[in-house]
Amino acid sequence: GAGVSQSPRYKVAKRGQDVALRCDPISGHVSLFWYQQALGQGPEFLTYFQNEAQLDKSGLPSDRFFAERPEGSVSTLKIQRTQQEDSAVYLCASSSSAGGRYNEQFFGPGTRLTVL
Amino acid sequence: AQRVTQPEKLLSVFKGAPVELKCNYSYSGSPELFWYVQYSRQRLQLLLRHISRESIKGFTADLNKGETSFHLKKPFAQEEDSAMYYCAAYSGGSNYKLTFGKGTLLTVNP
Numbered sequence: 384g385a386g387v388s389q390s391p392r393y394k395v396a397k398r399g400q401d402v403a404l405r406c407d408p409i410s411g412h413v414s415l416f417w418y419q420q421a422l423g424q425g426p427e428f429l430t431y432f433q434n435e436a437q438l439d440k441s442g443l444p445s446d447r448f449f450a451e452r453p454e455g456s457v458s459t460l461k462i463q464r465t466q467q468e469d470s471a472v473y474l475c476a477s478s479s480s481a482g483g484r485y486n487e488q489f490f491g492p493g494t495r496l497t498v499l
Numbered sequence: 500a501q502r503v504t505q506p507e508k509l510l511s512v513f514k515g516a517p518v519e520l521k522c523n524y525s526y527s528g529s530p531e532l533f534w535y536v537q538y539s540r541q542r543l544q545l546l547l548r549h550i551s552r553e554s555i556k557g558f559t560a561d562l563n564k565g566e567t568s569f570h571l572k573k574p575f576a577q578e579e580d581s582a583m584y585y586c587a588a589y590s591g592g593s594n595y596k597l598t599f600g601k602g603t604l605l606t607v608n609p
């Protein structure tokens with residue numbers, strides 16, 4: 384079956400623009416995660432959804448970052464007034480159970496955001 | 500602070516040589532540790548987890564609580580093992596917040 388998909392795969396934004404990144408998790412997966420991966424770094428946790436509920440958003444870097452998953456499937460990560468430091472690969476992952484600790488997190492291919 | 504440390508950014512070995520990718524953690528409680536791998540132009544995927552004590556593609560990793568380490572080992576490296584490897588852990592109290600190390604790029608030369 385299809386894995387986690389993300390769109391767009393690449394996004395170039397001018398500083399100050401708003402962007403929206405989409406994640407389609409594996410069908411039926413309860414848990415959805417967003418990560419930010421800066422160049423030369425490992426992925427860093429941004430936020431976690433269990434179905435449509437956002438249970439943890441402690442990793443979001445600022446109030447310019449907003450994530451939603453209104454129907455418990457597709458999720459959107461929105462970044463308002465983008466800054467150069469937002470340039471990174473944004474990864475989405477999903478897992479079949481609540482949390483990801485006892486079941487594998489499956490990752491998408493990522494969206495590479497470049498802010499000029 | 501809870502942390503996963505991979506001291507080597509780059510590791511280069513010859514085909515057939517043993518390889519060890521180092522990972523140290525600083526967590527209270529009982530962390531659960533994982534190795535993820537990313538091959539060139541592919542997505543990040545789980546390689547193995549300490550709780551299952553399995554060997555995947557010839558790789559093993561043993562949790563050493565005394566040394567707070569979870570090093571990844573393979574006795575005979577293959578060229579297809581060339582990839583980026585990330586060590587990761589769930590902290591004791593969380594079942595969803597995965598913390599990654601910075602990664603080690605392994606190159607296996609012919």
